[in-house]
Amino acid sequence: xxxxxxxxxTFVCAPAVSEDFKAYKLTIDGVSVDIDTDEDxxxxxxNGDKAKIRLERNAFATFSSDxxxxxxxxxxxxxxxxxxxxxxxxxxxxxVGSMVIVQExxxxxxxxxNQLMLQEITKESVQAGGKLSQKAGSRKLxxxxxxxxxxxxxxxHADRVTYEVMSYGTANQGVVVIxxxxxxxxxxxRPMIDKFWQSLKLRxxx
Numbered sequence: 001x002x003x004x005x006x007x008x009x010t011f012v013c014a015p016a017v018s019e020d021f022k023a024y025k026l027t028i029d030g031v032s033v034d035i036d037t038d039e040d041x042x043x044x045x046x047n048g049d050k051a052k053i054r055l056e057r058n059a060f061a062t063f064s065s066d067x068x069x070x071x072x073x074x075x076x077x078x079x080x081x082x083x084x085x086x087x088x089x090x091x092x093x094x095x096v097g098s099m100v101i102v103q104e105x106x107x108x109x110x111x112x113x114n115q116l117m118l119q120e121i122t123k124e125s126v127q128a129g130g131k132l133s134q135k136a137g138s139r140k141l142x143x144x145x146x147x148x149x150x151x152x153x154x155x156x157h158a159d160r161v162t163y164e165v166m167s168y169g170t171a172n173q174g175v176v177v178i179x180x181x182x183x184x185x186x187x188x189x190r191p192m193i194d195k196f197w198q199s200l201k202l203r204x205x206x
């Protein structure tokens with residue numbers, strides 16, 4: 001009896017262990033199928049017809065927030081973190097660490113924070129012996145809005161990282177944008193950062 005029970009439990013549980021989970025569920029006219037990207041599947045529609053489907057990832061996607069939007073590689077995730085009341089941080093980072101940070105302020109103008117942000121993001125490298133150089137800079141968006149701030153580099157014995165800290169604000173809202181790019185990864189990651197700046201749109205008045 002003990003052996004029979006053991007076999008029965010094993011038989012019931014085994015399929016759950018080997019189940020192949022898919023990342024997406026696609027629903028067509030009420031019929032759902034689990035599917036991964038670049039995968040083909042066949043679904044039977046309510047009228048009995050069979051349809052072949054394929055899920056593919058677009059090269060780019062648009063990330064939108066309350067006051068801005070930008071285009072990014074669809075394989076790179078944009079994460080959102082609430083830093084404090086009225087301040088949300090949006091982070092896009094490549095596999096090798098190149099990144100774009102957009103801090104969104106909903107109840108203050110953050111244009112005076114550029115120097116502080118640059119110091120914070122370069123602090124560890126400078127403390128480790130890196131040499132920081134900086135100068136004033138700006139970025140003009142496609143819609144004519146201009147972000148102003150700082151461009152900087154931190155050089156160490158091993159590498160050179162370029163930073164931009166730019167901001168834009170109105171009476172009671174704004175954004176601070178931070179980008180970083182290591183020279184060693186510039187060939188692969190510069191297109192991601194260039195695409196960001198080319199597509200960035202700010203939805204806030206003057």
